[in-house]
Amino acid sequence: MENNSLSKSENLSEATATAYTTSSLLSTNGCIPPELWNDSLSGVALTVCPPNDPQAEKLRSILSNILSVLIAIIMVGIGCAVEFKLVIKHFKKPIGIVLGAVCQFVIMPLLGYAWAKIFVMEAPETLSLLLVGSCPGGTMSNIVAYWIGGDMELSSTMTTVSVVLSLGTLPLLLFIYSKVVSHSGLSVPFSTLGLTITLIVVPLSIGTFLRYKFPKAAIRILKVMSVLGIVALIIVAAFSIYLFHGYWSFETGQIVTSVLYPLCGMVLGYALTSAVALLSSSWTLSHAERRTVSVETGIQNSQLAMAIVQMSGWSLEITGRVMVFPMMYAISQLCWSVVYVMFYHFISFAIHGKCPRHPGKRITAAGDPSTKEKTNDMVNPAFDQIE
Known part of the structure; x- marks a missing residue:
């Protein structure tokens, strides 16, 4: 005994x-x-690390460097688009900024958590959703806002504010939602967030300084950065496909979520701004501003999410599984953006008998086109010539 x-x-x-x-x-x-x-x-469900592949590790290192450059390019571009007068103007009536922040840092992370629960996703897939949902708005939202007749001043201000707020909200949200995956032993890469934040702060500060001291040069730099950002993103996608394709598994939950997540963000962004208008007339936003909040909510900085994943130090298998959703989300939000632009032009044609000739070009804080305040050359100059 x-x-x-x-x-x-x-x-x-x-x-x-x-x-x-x-x-x-x-x-x-x-x-x-x-x-x-x-x-x-043998009885425990674990992931076995594959043998170290020197070539794979070298490619992974190259991919990390390219992602770092990509994030730096994006942040310099955002900084070059910052116009302090316009930022101050919107802070005097901050309802659009406040609603945008609520959509960005409350609704989107909750949506990610909800999708993960609905489809009972495993820890790596759940973490990838939470990363995307916790990231700030993407620069593509400025382009989409332009083509749907949005408020370009508000778009630029919201993008800048969301990036600055993400310095605190991104670690906080990941800390809160990391409890969801803590039981699996897969840790949130808090150690890499410091480097990621540096990749945000320094280039953003450089771009803002250039815009303040050399506005015409900053406009030219923004145009160049827009092209370089697209090229870098294509290179990142190619490297990721080559390096991680063997570890990708496209499950039904991931596919459905990647398709509906951006759409739900856009719809809820517009719905929230419309709902608060019923509470008080002082909270009323024009339809141009509502469309702006809509695209700023649905379009996420998926490049930042990929950078965090790539610099996390996880195994190739775990990195590949977490990396796949930000890439799927980036493709989905691009497709929905095209649909949004086409829908806007279709409705404009149905109502007015013609498509808007200069979308998003003449706007005011109140959304009244009659005052003809031209802001596009200041806030989103990638489409216009320098005057």
Whole structure:
């Protein structure tokens, strides 16, 4: 009897030690190295690290550097589009900025959490949704706002504000929602967020300084950065497909979520701004401003999410599984943006008998086109010549 009790106690201690070791290993890189895999772990559902591939690690390093350059390019571009007078103007009537922040940092993360729960996603896929939902707005929203007759001043201001706020909200939201995946042993890469924040702050400050001191040069730089950003994104996509395609698994939940997530963000952004107008006339936004909040909500900075994933230090398998959703979201939001622009022009043609000749070109804070305040050359100059 004593021998049986002793044997059970030893087995229990061994199982406890194994569980502790497993948790420790998982929390560092999301998998168990092959040299530590043994029969005692055979009943545990774990991911085994593939053997180190020097070529794959070299490509991964190159991809990380390209992503860093891509984020820097994007942030310099955002900084070059900042016009302090326009930012101050919208802060005097901040309802659009406030509603945009609520949509960006409350509704979108909650949507990501809801989609993960609905489709019962595993930890890597859940974390990828939370990363995308917690990121600030993407620069593509400025382009889309232009073509749907949005308020370009508000679009530029919201993009800048969301990027600045993300310096605090991104770590906070990931900390809050990381409880969802903590049981799996897959840790949120908080250690890499410091580097990511640096990639945001420094280029953004440089772009803002250039806009303030050399406005005409900043406009030219913004045009160049827009082209370089597209080229870098294509290179990132090509490298990611080559490096991680063997680890990708496109499940029904991921596909449905990637298709509906941006659309839900756009719809809820417009719905919220329309709903608050019923509460108070002082909270009323013009339809141009509502469309702007809509696209700023649905279009996320998926490049930033990919950069965080790539610099996380996870195994290639875990990185590949987490990386796939930001790429799917980027494609989906591009498709929905095209649909949004086409729908806007179709409705404009149906109502007025013609498509808008200069979408988003003449706007005011109140949305009244009669005052003809031209702002496009200041806020979104990538489409216009310097005057």
